[in-house]
Amino acid sequence: AEAAALRERLRSVKHTVLVLSGKGGVGKSTFSGLFPVGWGGWFVFQVALLDIDICGPSIPKMMGLEGEQVHQSGSGWSPVYVEENLGVMSVGFLLSSPDDAVIWRGPKKNGLIKQFLRDVDWGEIDYLIVDTPPGTSDEHLSIVQYLSAAHIDGAVIITTPQEVSLQDVRKEINFCHKVKLPVIGVVENMSGFICPKCKNESQIFPPTTGGAEKMCQNLNVSLLGKVPLDPQIGKSCDKGQSFLSEAPESPATTSYRNIIQRIQEYCDQHHFQEEKII
Amino acid sequence: ERSNLAGVRHILLVLSGKGGVGKSTISTQLALSLRHSGKKVGILDVDLCGPSIPRMFSVQDNDVHQCDSGWVPVFVDQDKSISLMSIGFLLEKPDDAVVWRGPKKNALIKQFVADVAWGDLDFLIVDTPPGTSDEHISTVEALRPYKPLGAILVTTPQAVSVGDVRRELTFCKKTGLRVLGIVENMSGFVCPHCSECTNIFSKGGGEELAKHAGVPFLGSVPLDPQLSQSLEEGRDFIQEFPKSSAFPALTHIAQQILDGTLQRSS
Numbered sequence: 001a002e003a004a005a006l007r008e009r010l011r012s013v014k015h016t017v018l019v020l021s022g023k024g025g026v027g028k029s030t031f032s033g034l035f036p037v038g039w040g041g042w043f044v045f046q047v048a049l050l051d052i053d054i055c056g057p058s059i060p061k062m063m064g065l066e067g068e069q070v071h072q073s074g075s076g077w078s079p080v081y082v083e084e085n086l087g088v089m090s091v092g093f094l095l096s097s098p099d100d101a102v103i104w105r106g107p108k109k110n111g112l113i114k115q116f117l118r119d120v121d122w123g124e125i126d127y128l129i130v131d132t133p134p135g136t137s138d139e140h141l142s143i144v145q146y147l148s149a150a151h152i153d154g155a156v157i158i159t160t161p162q163e164v165s166l167q168d169v170r171k172e173i174n175f176c177h178k179v180k181l182p183v184i185g186v187v188e189n190m191s192g193f194i195c196p197k198c199k200n201e202s203q204i205f206p207p208t209t210g211g212a213e214k215m216c217q218n219l220n221v222s223l224l225g226k227v228p229l230d231p232q233i234g235k236s237c238d239k240g241q242s243f244l245s246e247a248p249e250s251p252a253t254t255s256y257r258n259i260i261q262r263i264q265e266y267c268d269q270h271h272f273q274e275e276k277i278i
Numbered sequence: 279e280r281s282n283l284a285g286v287r288h289i290l291l292v293l294s295g296k297g298g299v300g301k302s303t304i305s306t307q308l309a310l311s312l313r314h315s316g317k318k319v320g321i322l323d324v325d326l327c328g329p330s331i332p333r334m335f336s337v338q339d340n341d342v343h344q345c346d347s348g349w350v351p352v353f354v355d356q357d358k359s360i361s362l363m364s365i366g367f368l369l370e371k372p373d374d375a376v377v378w379r380g381p382k383k384n385a386l387i388k389q390f391v392a393d394v395a396w397g398d399l400d401f402l403i404v405d406t407p408p409g410t411s412d413e414h415i416s417t418v419e420a421l422r423p424y425k426p427l428g429a430i431l432v433t434t435p436q437a438v439s440v441g442d443v444r445r446e447l448t449f450c451k452k453t454g455l456r457v458l459g460i461v462e463n464m465s466g467f468v469c470p471h472c473s474e475c476t477n478i479f480s481k482g483g484g485e486e487l488a489k490h491a492g493v494p495f496l497g498s499v500p501l502d503p504q505l506s507q508s509l510e511e512g513r514d515f516i517q518e519f520p521k522s523s524a525f526p527a528l529t530h531i532a533q534q535i536l537d538g539t540l541q542r543s544s
Contacts, residue, residue, distance in 0.1 A: 022328050022375075024297010024408045029438075055409035056295050056442040098441060101295075101448035103410045106380025134297045134408060135327035136377045163510050164302075168328040171375040178377060198472035204501050208510040231478045238437040238480065 003149055005118050010150030013048070015267045016128040017184065018143065018155040020176070022168030024134035026158045027189040027227075029058035030237055031256075032131035036086045037242045038260035044085055045126040050116060051090035052143055053133040054102050054109045060092035064240025068093055076121040089120050106138035113142050127267075134168070136175040144179045153267045154182035156224065159215075160190045161207035166215050173219055184266050185222030187259055188212035193229040194251075204229065225259040227252050281424075282348055283391070285398035286320070288539055289426040290458065291417070293450070295442030297408035299434045300463035300499070302330040303509060304531070305405040307524075308430075310516040311532030313359045317400035320351060322390060323364035324417050325407035326376050326383050332366040336512025342367045348393035363394045380412040387413060391420035401535075408442070410449040418453045427539065428456030430496065430531075433487065434464045436480040440487050447491050458538060459494035460484050461531060467501040468523055496534055499527040 019032045029051070036047040051059035060066050060080075068080045070093045079087030091102060091112060104112075122128070130147075133139055144152070155176050159169040169186070176183050188211060193202050207213075216223040230252040236243035244253050283289070292305045302325070309319040323331035332338040335354040342363070343350045351361035365376060365386065396402060404421070407413055429450055433443040443460070450457050462484025468475050478501065488495035502524035508515035519525060 024328070025299055025434075025439075026297075055411050056297070056445070058438050058441070061438055061441055099444050099448050101410050101445040101452065103415065103449055103452060105384075105412050105415060109411065136375045137327055137383065138379050138412075141377065141379060160298075162506060164330055164333060165298075167333060167372065168330075170373040171327070174373055175375040175377055178375065193467065193476075193478065195469040195472060195474055196476060197474035198469060200469065200471040202467075202470060202503060204467060204478075204503055204506060206503065206507055206510060208507065229478055231476055231480075234436045234438075234479045 006146055007149040009118055010147070012124045013122065013128045013150050014126045015271065016130065016147060016150055016152045017263065017267070018130045018132060018152060018181070019158065020132050020140070020155045020172050021134055021158045022136065022170070022172035023159065023165040026160045026165055028158045029053070029062055029131050030233060031156070031158055031187060031189070032129050033059060033062040033237070034242065034244055034256055035129050035260055036127070037244055038257055046124060047086050048079060048122045048125045048128045049086065049088045049131065050128060051088070051092065051131045052113050052116065052139050053131060054091050054104065054112060054139065056133060057090045057092035059088060059090045059131055061240055062237045063088055065093070066240065070094060073121065076119045079120055079122060087122060089116055109138050110142040113139060114146055117146050136171060140175065141179070144181055152181060153270050154184040156184050156263060157186045158189055159186060159212050160205045161188055161203070161211040162205045163209040165205070166209060166212070170215065170219065173221060183221045184263055185224035186212050186216050187224050188226040190229050191226035224262050225255050227255040227259070282393065282395050283402070283424045286396055286402045286424070287400050289402045289404065289421060289424055290535070291404045291406060291426060291429040291455065292432060293406050293414070293429045293446050294408055294432045295410065295444070295446035296433060296439040299432045299439055301432050302334060302405050303505070304430065304432050304461055304463065305403050306331065306334045306509065307515060307528045308532055308535065309360050309403055310514055311529050312401055312536070314516055315532065315536060318359055318398065320361045320363070320396050320399045320402045322394070322402060322404045323362065323366065324387050324390060324404060324413050326365045326378065326386060326413065328407060329364045329366035331362055331364045331405055334509050334512055335360070335362060337362065338366060338372060340367055345395055347395040349395065351394055351396060361396065363390060383412050384416040387416040388420050391417065410445060414449065418455055426455065428458040430458050430461060432461045432463055433484045434479045435462055435477070435483040437483060440483040443487060447493070457493045458535065459496035460488040461496045462498040464501050465498035470503070494534070496531045497527045499524050
């Protein structure tokens with residue numbers, strides 16, 4: 001019965017993309033927050049951004065929604081809308097103070113994730129983007145399990161260039177294989193830094209083992225793109241503004257837009273293939 | 279029967295609400311600094327999904343052996359001055375994902391706390407994953423009888439990190455874990471070509487948080503490509519790069535920990 005309730009709720013979702021990484025702090029939430037805004041073009045997509053990082057919910061701050069609360073209606077919980085076509089849900093909206101800690105073991109976290117999927121009235125959505133915490137544990141198992149009622153297009157995996165990240169990301173890719181989650185591709189974030197003064201490049205997080213490029217070759221997954229470090233990214237996230245709008249000329253903006261376009265193309269193709277099969 | 283932690287003088291945890299701020303880096307550098315001050319140090323890595331510690335000491339291919347009192351920790355060199363325990367040593371293949379729910383993680387953490395034959399140590403540093411969940415609750419509960427010294431909280435300067443670390447401070451308060459102080463990592467980058475300093479991840483958030491929360495501020499550690507490189511290659515940064523930009527801050531943090539323990543004993 002529960003599976004049926006989930007299926008019903010998720011019936012109106014066209015595409016679902018999970019943003020994963022084995023490693024923390026590589027830019028999952030940053031990317032998830034930019035994804036809905038990253039499209040140019042004629043079409044206006046209806047996007048839902050679901051933050052299932054229960055202990056460290058970053059999305060409200062990054063989207064400029066700190067202090068917002070969730071409202072209940074007859075049809076369920078209302079997401080918090082950034083724009084008319086972008087709704088957000090996060091445990092962050094359920095906490096009353098920025099100091100409130102969510103000190104929960106796995107089962108309770110799973111319960112909330114299920115509620116987020118079952119009780120939030122998302123309406124008709126073109127894209128459901130799910131931002132996750134680092135790791136391969138309760139949250140990840142649960143979201144894959146609960147979303148099996150809908151259809152997941154795949155996972156976008158974020159990494160930084162150095163081996164200490166890649167070693168965790170390989171585990172995440174293995175997790176995806178284990179749970180039969182397609183890997184749309186890998187994004188290498190924080191890929192080099194150009195000094196604003198002398199314009200020389202420094203590899204702050206050095207790709208000592210070949211970076212994401214080598215890893216993708218070895219594991220036969222797509223490298224969607226590389227995004228350089230830009231101090232404006234952190235500033236925009238802190239201010240809750242869209243980096244893509246704040247710094248349209250930045251090389252990082254160009255990289256992000258290209259990556260988002262490739263993901264959209266993947267989802268479109270995938271959809272088309274599915275329709276063909278039917 | 280003597281507990282495996284009976285010979286450990288001081289236990290300290292390295293925490294952060296946020297991922298990727300440098301908990302394992304700080305744990306590693308703290309261990310190396312303390313070793314250079316003549317101390318015997320152990321690191322217990324309770325990040326079960328993303329264990330970073332073994333590689334940072336270049337011992338990722340080592341195995342763990344059993345003895346009468348339990349598991350023998352992995353020594354990083356002949357001196358046996360730094361010993362490690364991590365799930366990284368228990369994996370058959372390094373890319374194997376540990377896809378466990380809470381209860382299984384809790385069981386291993388209890389074993390890690392009780393069954394590693396550390397012997398005599400001056401310091402046991404416990405490196406944790408980000409968050410305030412199973413691993414953290416279980417680790418604090420298991421360590422409680424051994425009265426840990428406290429916790430070092432690591433953040434990067436920007437508000438998005440500080441926001442999570444505020445929650446971790448609440449976790450410490452609620453679980454009765456003393457906060458030894460806050461470290462602000464990745465605090466500025468000095469270009470090696472022209473010496474221009476860029477605050478890639480902003481600046482000052484960690485120091486402000488320490489002030490706001492009334493806890494000691496242990497220092498700001500800058501972004502240092504030589505540090506990143508050393509960690510990648512499992513080298514001893516404290517020994518090999520004393521002139522590097524991160525060295526003064528890292529050794530200062532270790533010194534404050536040492537001074538703190540001296541104060542406590544006197």
